[in-house]
Amino acid sequence: MTDTALNPGGAPRSEAAMNAWRSREFLMRLGLYLFLSALTIVVLFPILWMASSSFKPQSELFARDMTLLPVDWTLASYIAVWQGTSFPSYFFNSFKIAVASTALSVIVGMYAAYAIARIKFRGRYAFGMLLLIAQMFPQIMLVIPLFIVVQKAGLLNTHIALIVCYAAFALPFTVWMMRGFFETIPEELEDAAAVDGAGILTTFHKIILPLAGPGLAAVTIFAFIRSWNEFLFALVFLQSRTMFTMPIGLASFQEEYTFRWDLIMAGAGIITLPILFFFLLMQKFIVAGLLGGAVKG
């Protein structure tokens, strides 16, 4: 791999100049790595600090002298939050809602995405615009009328209201992203199937879906993360503790357990960990999906 950016004149010709160029090149590389590593640590410091705090005993959390890493590593905070509070119920509520709403939005959205990717129907452009515009409306504005409707329907403090809302809110992005993935699949594959007499749905299920696997996975993870993280609607729609999702359950710790930063940090760790795991696992596809396949390497 040659790096023209660092050496625009091309490689020098003489042996001595070549060596000088190599060592200069090496130092610049080293400098870049050191700088990037330092920058990464600074930028991610709040997360590292959260992780470190969650493994400290309470005495160390409130010590005069802080240490970067725990002196006594302990899982006490995690055990306390899992056994001494309602956190497990928040966790399972969040999980249930995220799975249901993700499934709903991905299943509903993939057909719409396929239609706008492949079929030239009237109103296709308008539908695409509607999806974009729907993304722009402030949540805080929608939450008031939706609250009134949900209240009238007697669905306040239920999970079903949240599941459908989350699915609807994830849809524009789901459809938009999946359309991009479907468009990268060669159309000839479908033409062949059509010649054999397969209908649209059969073609879609048998040929397109299996090929769209990675894209579908990225979209699914996206929708899941969104629903897992959502705060405002859960805050407004849910009222009793047994129904709380993790984000509002954790936020309520601030009043319920004042100064119990051990519980809060462990809780924050638990809510973050699955997301971080999924993200790092799938980051390549997620990034590609975000940018319509523009990023490589």
Add this chain to the structure above:
Amino acid sequence: MLVQQRKRMAFWLILPTLLLIVAFKIAPIAEGVVVSFQAQSMMRPNPDAFVGWTHYKRAIFEEGVFGAALWRTIVWTVGSVVGAYIVGLSIALLLNRQFAGRAIFRALFLVPWVIPEVATALLWKWAYGDEFGVINFLLMRLGVLDTPILFLSSPGAAMASVIVVQIWKLYPIMFITLLAALQSVPRELHESAEIDGATVWQRFVYVTFPYIRPTSVIITLLAAIWTFQNFDIIYLLTGGGPADATKILPTLVYEKGFWGLELGYASAISLLMLLCLTVLSVSYLFVYRAQREET
């Protein structure tokens, strides 16, 4: 298959999506407009009573809460977006070269973007603390400070502190989009500019920037729209306080609607907010267009 049949099929394929979006994103807007002209106070009987422009007048003139919150929302939005753009662009420029391990750094710099808002707010709150916060501890250790800064509880510092958190949350999306845009800049242009003796800064301004300008405009506009309406971060960090120092429009809407239980009034404020957001977005694009035609 017949073209007509395919088209009819398309209708059935998009129908469920269309219904969900209309029901949960479009219809509520209309409902919100209706509600903003109704009493809709949970403390009074007859919530559907028509009250005309009462809520709007009250928000703009009588209580005067709207103007102040709008100004704070603009400060919050501009501060966050400009900050995130600078940070995001700097990191994108650093990573815009080939080297082993680039993908790892790219993934790590994206991490703040996926951290749940509630965790983001709480971990920053913990770091910002005056007595046991690590930021104050480090600053005092390094001799920068004698007494701890009340990052979130002094009116003078609170807005800057919440903006830092929003920058942290927002820069990854800027960085990744700008990195993609940077890859469209032709290498040869850079090389010839360098041979012609252009400095690094000149090369950035005259070679690189024109290529990333369209992307920059779009991504800053989107980031501004997201930040303008962002509720979670400020609600969780300061709740709009201290002394209203961070009370932006979404916080105000929530406060009036769900603490004050005046949904009609809150809905009127949220519609004014949408109006301002639309006007600001459109004029931003307008200025960009006008500028582009000049050059």
